[in-house]
Amino acid sequence: xxxALQPILSTYDPEQDxxxxxxxxxxxxxxQLLATGLTEPVIARxxxxxxxxxxHLAHGRSGRPVRRISGDSARRLLRITTLExxxxxxxxxxxxxxxxxxxxxxxxxxxxxxxxxxxxxCIPDVQQILGPGTTTCSQLTALxxxxxxxxxxxAQDFPGLHAVA
Numbered sequence: 001x002x003x004a005l006q007p008i009l010s011t012y013d014p015e016q017d018x019x020x021x022x023x024x025x026x027x028x029x030x031x032q033l034l035a036t037g038l039t040e041p042v043i044a045r046x047x048x049x050x051x052x053x054x055x056h057l058a059h060g061r062s063g064r065p066v067r068r069i070s071g072d073s074a075r076r077l078l079r080i081t082t083l084e085x086x087x088x089x090x091x092x093x094x095x096x097x098x099x100x101x102x103x104x105x106x107x108x109x110x111x112x113x114x115x116x117x118x119x120x121x122c123i124p125d126v127q128q129i130l131g132p133g134t135t136t137c138s139q140l141t142a143l144x145x146x147x148x149x150x151x152x153x154x155a156q157d158f159p160g161l162h163a164v165a
Contacts, residue, residue: 019070019071020068020069020070020071021068021069021070021071021074022067022068023057023065023066023067023068023069026057026069026073026074026077026078027057027058027065027066029077029078030043030054030057030058030077031058032082032085033080033082033085034058036082036085036086036089037085037086037088037089037140038080038085038088038140039120039144039147040054040055040058041054041144041147041148041150041151042140042143042144042147043077043080044147045143045146045147045150046079046080046143047073047076047077047079047080048076049073049076049077051147051151053073057069087139088138088139088140088143089138089139089140090138091138091139092136092137092138092139093136093137093138093139093142094135094136095129095134095135095136095137095142097142097146098129098137098141098142098145098146099129099130099134101145101146101148101149102115102126102129102130102145103130104149105148105149105152106130112126112127112130115148118148119144119145119148120144120148121141121144121145125137125141129141129145
């Protein structure tokens with residue numbers, strides 16, 4: 001076990017949640033998760049971290065890499081394996097919640113093209129989910145829709161907080 005991972009992979013101690021650990025292996029892990037097709041908002045949703053924290057870890061802050069993260073954040077990131085991330089692309093889930101979210105966004109004036117572009121899924125997938133015949137979609141698609149919907153809702157609550165294109 002590498003020294004950087006020792007405080008994280010050893011037995012859980014709530015007192016250590018606020019201990020800082022080297023971010024390097026976790027930055028690499030986020031890079032691997034992104035390479036499997038997950039997005040920063042999806043990683044944030046799966047881990048309970050903020051989108052901003054995931055983005056900073058993945059891309060740095062003002063061009064400088066994040067050097068350390070909290071033990072709690074590190075532990076949360078390790079809960080998602082690359083195998084699990086790959087499985088999300090194929091695991092079917094009910095389309096009901098995704099359809100409801102997409103319809104709410106469409107009713108507010110978003111076009112199918114804009115939905116697809118903003119969410120990061122293809123136009124035929126958006127059309128299929130909005131249509132009546134589909135009962136399932138991939139878990140990754142559902143997570144992308146949920147993350148985009150949350151950002152859209154936040155922008156509704158605090159106009160100007162997020163720039164909605």
